Amino acid sequence: MTEKDIPEWLLKNENYVPQLDRDTFVNKSITSLLSVLSHIRRQSGHKTDLFGINAAFSVIFTILFVVLLSVSRGLVFVITANVYLLFMLCFLKSEDIVVILKTSFGVAIFTFIILLPTALYGNFYSIAMITPKVFASVTAVNILSRSTRWNSITGALKTFFIPDIFILVLDITIMYITMLGEFSLDMLYALRLRSVGKNKSKHTSLAGIAGTMFIKSKEMAEDTYAAMECRGFTGEYRIYRKFKFSFADALYIIANVLIILCFIYFGRYLRK
Amino acid sequence: MIELTNVSYSYTDIPALNNISLNISKGESVTLMGPNGSGKSTLLKLVNGIITPDSGSYRFGGEEITKKKLHDNRFSKLFHQKIGFVFQNSQTQLFCPEVYDEIAFGPRQMGFIESEVEKRVKDCLNLLNIEALKNRQPYHLSEGEKRKVAIACVLSLNPEVLVLDEPLNGLDPRTQRWLVEFLINFNKGGKTLITSTHNLEFLQEISDRGILFDEDHCIAADMEMDKILEDIDLLKRVNLVDEYYHKHVGSKHSHFHLHNY
Numbered sequence A: 001m002t003e004k005d006i007p008e009w010l011l012k013n014e015n016y017v018p019q020l021d022r023d024t025f026v027n028k029s030i031t032s033l034l035s036v037l038s039h040i041r042r043q044s045g046h047k048t049d050l051f052g053i054n055a056a057f058s059v060i061f062t063i064l065f066v067v068l069l070s071v072s073r074g075l076v077f078v079i080t081a082n083v084y085l086l087f088m089l090c091f092l093k094s095e096d097i098v099v100i101l102k103t104s105f106g107v108a109i110f111t112f113i114i115l116l117p118t119a120l121y122g123n124f125y126s127i128a129m130i131t132p133k134v135f136a137s138v139t140a141v142n143i144l145s146r147s148t149r150w151n152s153i154t155g156a157l158k159t160f161f162i163p164d165i166f167i168l169v170l171d172i173t174i175m176y177i178t179m180l181g182e183f184s185l186d187m188l189y190a191l192r193l194r195s196v197g198k199n200k201s202k203h204t205s206l207a208g209i210a211g212t213m214f215i216k217s218k219e220m221a222e223d224t225y226a227a228m229e230c231r232g233f234t235g236e237y238r239i240y241r242k243f244k245f246s247f248a249d250a251l252y253i254i255a256n257v258l259i260i261l262c263f264i265y266f267g268r269y270l271r272k
Numbered sequence B: 001m002i003e004l005t006n007v008s009y010s011y012t013d014i015p016a017l018n019n020i021s022l023n024i025s026k027g028e029s030v031t032l033m034g035p036n037g038s039g040k041s042t043l044l045k046l047v048n049g050i051i052t053p054d055s056g057s058y059r060f061g062g063e064e065i066t067k068k069k070l071h072d073n074r075f076s077k078l079f080h081q082k083i084g085f086v087f088q089n090s091q092t093q094l095f096c097p098e099v100y101d102e103i104a105f106g107p108r109q110m111g112f113i114e115s116e117v118e119k120r121v122k123d124c125l126n127l128l129n130i131e132a133l134k135n136r137q138p139y140h141l142s143e144g145e146k147r148k149v150a151i152a153c154v155l156s157l158n159p160e161v162l163v164l165d166e167p168l169n170g171l172d173p174r175t176q177r178w179l180v181e182f183l184i185n186f187n188k189g190g191k192t193l194i195t196s197t198h199n200l201e202f203l204q205e206i207s208d209r210g211i212l213f214d215e216d217h218c219i220a221a222d223m224e225m226d227k228i229l230e231d232i233d234l235l236k237r238v239n240l241v242d243e244y245y246h247k248h249v250g251s252k253h254s255h256f257h258l259h260n261y
Ligand SMILES: Nc1ncnc2c1ncn2[C@@H]1O[C@H](COP(=O)(O)OP(=O)(O)OP(=O)(O)O)[C@@H](O)[C@H]1O
Pocket: B011, B014, B015, B016, B034, B035, B036, B037, B038, B039, B040, B041, B042, B043, B088
């Protein structure tokens, strides 16, 4: 090892001026995709569930809420729903609020623009109903995903009689998505750090990342399976999660029952 | 307890173990040493039944371990309860959504009742001093924390043989020290310990017997740890030390260390 001399060029300082090289659209979009993936990691790091509400309830009611919203034909209900959501939003952390509102407004404005032609033909109903509906649905789902940990959500699936082995697979899948996201982000950084100068073959490098990811995921899956076997896994699996009912749950259920009552009174028919 | 006779193994066409014969008896503490790629991890995988020999035989507790037997659920569970394995890369070893579930996984697979599981998990958390991590997600932990969780997961099964692949890698000096003490006590309690390492510093404390692999995936030496560490020529030959390593003469316990210049 020591016999080999370090080549001379490695000891000198490099005299290098990089050429102009724009990040391609593909490159940029992949970066943003990956940053979304790695966001799951950051957000789920130390998060606790919203007010300690049982995730089973949040999942059920969010789904129900979105369904009610989409079938409702009364503007009063849609507005009540939006008020309720904004109220819920107040309890979140400020950075979460910003992100949620950004997405919701973004989607709502997009919907509005799409529907604008119908308004020009005199159909104000759809633009007035659909835009707030979209806004509310996106906000509701976002609140759920921002305020509830992944494992609480998957754990809640157990309440709906979904097989345990399926939940285990789902948990492992989510773990891999985040882990692979991080790995590829790391590799992308490595690519960035190494592509000094004009790198025309970024696409091939990115393809390389994808390929490595594929092999990596296969190897990790094999290792994980071996680890499971080493701990006595032979195919059957049971999930144990304690089901507790708290004051916050009660409040949450009451709030949602009110929303449902509201739907029954205002939501079903079009008031003229 | 562990008997390997003329075991060879290769990954499709890459040889990893070449005619290995080895006996490890109950209560021993053995350390595998050798350069990168010499087959240490492969041997540990084989000992844990993750892979089976291409040729030669592996007996555990007098019983031959074969692929066919490992496919039998009851045999497989019994075997895996007796031998615990902490992977070189703890990351892939952790697959549950919470640390608690992770440690409880083994005992639950063994069919323990939930109160017993809870007691074991609590004791393991306590033993490794990681109670604070109980509800964290394993894949978001730091390297050292992951290693501790991985060890806790394996200990909760109360194995007779504990196998650790490079357990000291990536740990800070204090955690290394702590783990070494822990392993020594574990071994004193009558359990068998098999480790692999590149870290010469702690060798003498952890194990009294060393097994040295060379680059041809064979065993170059299998003898008392003190003797191996004295045999500088041998260590040099298998690339474990180079000229910058030297021995302090006159200090109470002699050790190797690295001069970084
Ligand atoms: N999954 C695999 N597929 C193909 N070849 C492999 C695989 N795992 C290991 N090898 C090869 O088998 C040989 C022995 O590898 P092994 O991991 O046992 O080495 P090691 O002694 O543990 O090395 P290290 O000190 O770096 O951990 C190496 O040449 C390696 O490249």
